[in-house]
Amino acid sequence: MMDMRTARVSRATKETNITIEVGLDGAGTVDAQTGIGFFDHMLDAFGRHGLLDLQVDAKGDLRVDGHHTVEDTGIVLGQALASALGDKRGISRFGQCVLPMDEALVMAALDISGRGALYWDVQLPFGMVGDFDAQLAREFFIALAANAGITLHVRQLAGDNAHHVIEATFKAVARALRQAVEPDPRAAGALPSTKGAL
Numbered sequence: 001m002m003d004m005r006t007a008r009v010s011r012a013t014k015e016t017n018i019t020i021e022v023g024l025d026g027a028g029t030v031d032a033q034t035g036i037g038f039f040d041h042m043l044d045a046f047g048r049h050g051l052l053d054l055q056v057d058a059k060g061d062l063r064v065d066g067h068h069t070v071e072d073t074g075i076v077l078g079q080a081l082a083s084a085l086g087d088k089r090g091i092s093r094f095g096q097c098v099l100p101m102d103e104a105l106v107m108a109a110l111d112i113s114g115r116g117a118l119y120w121d122v123q124l125p126f127g128m129v130g131d132f133d134a135q136l137a138r139e140f141f142i143a144l145a146a147n148a149g150i151t152l153h154v155r156q157l158a159g160d161n162a163h164h165v166i167e168a169t170f171k172a173v174a175r176a177l178r179q180a181v182e183p184d185p186r187a188a189g190a191l192p193s194t195k196g197a198l
């Protein structure tokens with residue numbers, strides 16, 4: 001049995017002030033307060049379907065727009081995930097999910113590689129979903145992948161409703177992440193890498 005893998009990260013700039021607590025071995029209990037209702041809805045889905053315990057307190061310069069708040073939340077969540085993962089011994093490392101949500105179908109595949117990068121093929125329209133700029137979904141995942149040190153592929157296979165496509169994206173990444181951070185019972189605590197480092 002691994003120790004509880006949790007982290008708390010705070011980050012303050014002239015644009016945002018964000019504190020995130022995450023538990024990888026959680027129950028999907030989420031309290032997300034970002035001032036952007038649709039983004040709170042996405043973080044709620046992310047924690048619930050990733051079985052993360054997640055607290056997000058983000059105060060950003062929403063008088064400008066949501067960009068800094070969403071991007072910086074991705075940075076801090078990525079840092080918190082990396083910290084909670086610790087030395088990464090015994091994890092499954094890879095995860096994937098093809099997630100349907102009504103007409104939308106989104107694939108996520110990820111590798112907790114230590115090399116953070118997003119490979120994104122999702123066709124989202126310009127414009128808002130509620131109070132959330134649809135373009136910010138990509139910005140969030142760029143920041144998350146870079147700061148968590150995960151190789152993240154996200155690919156839209158179908159879908160034309162922006163709410164569905166974005167929500168399917170968050171859920172697919174969450175399910176893939178849940179698989180990848182899960183302890184591999186056959187690994188006996190070893191690091192899943194041939195080069196001895198992740």
Ligand SMILES: [Mn+2]
Pocket residue numbers: 041163167
């Ligand atoms: Mn929804």
